[in-house]
Amino acid sequence: MQPSPAVPTAAAVVTLRPVSEAQVTGGFWAGRMAANRAAIPLGRERLEAAGNLGNLRIAAGEASGDAQGASFRDSDVYKWLEAVAWDGSLPDQLAELTRTITAAQREDGYLNSAMQVRGEEPYTHLWNSHELYCAGHLFQAAVAATRATGDTALLKAATRFADHLADTFGPSGRSELEGHPVIESALVELYRETGNRRYLDLAKYFVDARGHGKATKPGFDPSHYGDPAHYSDRVPVRDADSLEGHAVRAVYFATGATDVAIETDDAELLDAVRRQYDNMRRRKQHVTGAVGSRWDGEAFGDDYELPPDRAYAETCAAIGVLQWAWRLLLATGDPSYADQIELLLYNAILPAVSLEDADYFYVNTLHRWTGARGDVQRAPAYGRRPWFNCACCPPNVMRTLASLPSYLATGTAGGLQIQQYAASTLRAGSFAVEVETDYPWDGRVTVTVRDAPAGEVELALRIPEWAADATVDDKPVVAGDYARVRRVFQPGDEVVLQLPLPPRLLTSNDRVDSTRGCVAVARGPLVYALEQPDQEPGVVLEDLRLDPTAEITPARTDLLGGVTVLHARGASADLTLIPYYSWANRGLHPMRVWIPTS
Numbered sequence: 001m002q003p004s005p006a007v008p009t010a011a012a013v014v015t016l017r018p019v020s021e022a023q024v025t026g027g028f029w030a031g032r033m034a035a036n037r038a039a040i041p042l043g044r045e046r047l048e049a050a051g052n053l054g055n056l057r058i059a060a061g062e063a064s065g066d067a068q069g070a071s072f073r074d075s076d077v078y079k080w081l082e083a084v085a086w087d088g089s090l091p092d093q094l095a096e097l098t099r100t101i102t103a104a105q106r107e108d109g110y111l112n113s114a115m116q117v118r119g120e121e122p123y124t125h126l127w128n129s130h131e132l133y134c135a136g137h138l139f140q141a142a143v144a145a146t147r148a149t150g151d152t153a154l155l156k157a158a159t160r161f162a163d164h165l166a167d168t169f170g171p172s173g174r175s176e177l178e179g180h181p182v183i184e185s186a187l188v189e190l191y192r193e194t195g196n197r198r199y200l201d202l203a204k205y206f207v208d209a210r211g212h213g214k215a216t217k218p219g220f221d222p223s224h225y226g227d228p229a230h231y232s233d234r235v236p237v238r239d240a241d242s243l244e245g246h247a248v249r250a251v252y253f254a255t256g257a258t259d260v261a262i263e264t265d266d267a268e269l270l271d272a273v274r275r276q277y278d279n280m281r282r283r284k285q286h287v288t289g290a291v292g293s294r295w296d297g298e299a300f301g302d303d304y305e306l307p308p309d310r311a312y313a314e315t316c317a318a319i320g321v322l323q324w325a326w327r328l329l330l331a332t333g334d335p336s337y338a339d340q341i342e343l344l345l346y347n348a349i350l351p352a353v354s355l356e357d358a359d360y361f362y363v364n365t366l367h368r369w370t371g372a373r374g375d376v377q378r379a380p381a382y383g384r385r386p387w388f389n390c391a392c393c394p395p396n397v398m399r400t401l402a403s404l405p406s407y408l409a410t411g412t413a414g415g416l417q418i419q420q421y422a423a424s425t426l427r428a429g430s431f432a433v434e435v436e437t438d439y440p441w442d443g444r445v446t447v448t449v450r451d452a453p454a455g456e457v458e459l460a461l462r463i464p465e466w467a468a469d470a471t472v473d474d475k476p477v478v479a480g481d482y483a484r485v486r487r488v489f490q491p492g493d494e495v496v497l498q499l500p501l502p503p504r505l506l507t508s509n510d511r512v513d514s515t516r517g518c519v520a521v522a523r524g525p526l527v528y529a530l531e532q533p534d535q536e537p538g539v540v541l542e543d544l545r546l547d548p549t550a551e552i553t554p555a556r557t558d559l560l561g562g563v564t565v566l567h568a569r570g571a572s573a574d575l576t577l578i579p580y581y582s583w584a585n586r587g588l589h590p591m592r593v594w595i596p597t598s
Contacts, residue, residue: 003086003147004406005140006185006259006327009192013265015333016410016417019428024405027423027438031561032350036401037087039358043080043398044093046387052077053097059113060103067117069389072130072180074113076391078137081154083398085144094145098154101138105157109164111138123174127217127231132178135161136186143193144403155193162190166198170205177206177215179231180249184256185323188263200263207257207269211236224297238272242279247292247300247312248392251320258327270331277328280321281340287506287520287593288347288527288580289340290364291317304511308366308594315361315393318348319400326407329419335462335482338419341407342464345420346440347527350581352384353397355561359384360394361584366593368584370532370541383588415458417482421445421499431457431489440524441556441564443467443499452489459485459495464525467499474498499524503552503566508594518594519548521566526579528566532589534576541590545571545598560585571598 004018024030047053051068056077058065081097084090105111110122112131122131142158145151165183168174187203190196215231228234229245232253243250254273261269283303285291290313293301298312322344329337352361362378362385374381378388387394410417411428418426421439426432432451439445447459463470465480473496477483485495501524508515521528532541550569557565559578566577575595583591 003144003403005082005086005144005403006189006323006330007147007192008262008330012262014262014330016330016412018330018406019409019411019416019426021425021427021432022405022408023425024408025423025425025434028440029404029422033401033404035355035358036083036353036398037089039353040080040083040087040089040398040402042358042386043083043395044090046391046394047077047080050076050387050389050391052391053100055113055117056097056100056104059111059116060100062100062103067114069114070130071112071114071120072133072390072392074111074134075130075137076395078134078141079392079395079399082137082141082144083395083402085141085148086399086402088148091149094149095151095153098145098151098157101154102157105160109160109162111135111157111161123168123176126176127179127215128225130178130180132165132183133180135165136182136184139183139186139190143189144399146193158190159194159196162187162196162199162202166202170202175209175214177210177231177233179215179217180246181206181210181232181253181256184253185259186256188256188259191263200260203256204260204264207237207253207260210253211239224299227297230297230299238268240272240276242300242303243276243284243291244300246298247317248298248314248320250300251291251317251324255320255324255327258324258331262327262331273324274328274332277324283509285321286311286313286348286366287508288313288351288364288366289318289321289343290314290348291321295363304509304513306508306512307514308592309369309514311364311366313348313364313366315349315352315364316396318344318352318364319396322349322400322407330410335419335480336465338462339465339480342420342525345404345407346525347580349397349400351583352393353401354384355582355585357386358394359386360388360397361385362388362390362393365591366529366580368589368591370590372590380584381588383584412458415460415486417460417462418447419462421497425450427451429453431459433459439499440501440526441562443470443501443524445497445499447495447497449489449491449493451491452493454488456486456488459489461485461495461497463497464499466504466522466524469500471498472496501554503528503554503568505548505552515594518596519546520593521546521552521568521577521595523554523564523566526581527593528577529580529583529591529593530575530577530595531583531586531591533586534565534578536573539573541592544573544575544595546575546595547571548597 057063191199292312372381
């Protein structure tokens, strides 16, 4: 089985399953994965400098001193370890830190280095302590290490902690809930890896117990910390129609609820999370796929509250939506979730990391104003940064890009479904193919069969919703669905997909007050943006207007690693647009995605 972050059990009720092999072999994503591989050692250096690793060493008795930072610091180490496991480039460091983590763990299985070093009593302020949040990321790192390397040392530490949680929480134990979800999906994945039903049962308890104020800060607090919605704790998940509150918490919780639904055959719960995803996609998602509209509480806003210049659009939230969409794709086989994954990868996750030097955005604005001045550390007006005091996003990007091949395709007993287009090799059972493409710059995708069963098998190619006039072997196919080719294949057979990539104008729902009268520009899977260096000298970006009736022409360049730029006509000056993911790689300049029309 291809190492993958989410692998439903054989008994799980799903339509699609992860493929047995997937490898990126070249092209666009090979370049981004290579840059990520170069960034991973820098992540270790930054964890050292910030004191995260020092906390674990002190708790393990390998060093002395005071704990540094908040009690969520261990989670950054675990996300980085997950990246190391999927990438496979630093096995000695994985083994070294596994020994430290094991030594830091208490006899009863509990582990939180900052709280242990400070002598704090566990679980006394779960609304904000992130103890189970850290546990969840440990479990995910342990599963990754086991699947990618076969070494179970970290898994043993994870199961000791999970056993402790199962002994401590649940219907007959403590009733308080962790303020920041992720433990739910992590427990399910630990169940999938070990077969221990206690972990799935505890995850189900955490999912069903939420929505009754058990995760909310006790007492009165007039800030968002006193609001149950901040913790996805105001409405039970089965009754909720939309996501609210802290965006990362909300999408991580929805991901865990989806995992529970898949493994327990809970149709009511699956219907609920699908309803919530659909509402989010239609009313609370930025054109880039990002989510989060309010800086206060890092939160979702109301329906259609999507200001581009004040967008919070946290990187971790986009990654959480990606994880959620992947599970819904497996559960339902609905290609719209694969469309979402494509949108997120190119336009909500990739923009968070620089093309070189491993710098990161925490917040992903859709409009950096002329003359913008940053205030807090994470303000995008400063540009990307090497690290943050709250550094959840950089290692989250690292682990996501390191595990990217697992999102390329799915399989069934009867065939292979290609979900994302990248130069790659893919295998589902006895059916193996090689994919050659220069996507996203060129829409031609050639799939060559390398191994095939004796009988009929189906090759399904996702046709993006935006891909009108797409063809497979020169025959028209329907956008927003799969093009299915079922026959007896022979090694060497080719299937050619052609995705037209004309530039297109996007408009928001008229209820989005902040973008009324504006358009965004896209080509293929990429959302584009205006950035100051590409415009005529002396113009102010906010003064530019786009003529929506004029032709927009693409041109492949050597700019920013070889992107295709778009040339458009403006009211007073010609405009040049670059892929949004590539902005802020030439210094700090004004940028905007939504452009007023003339």
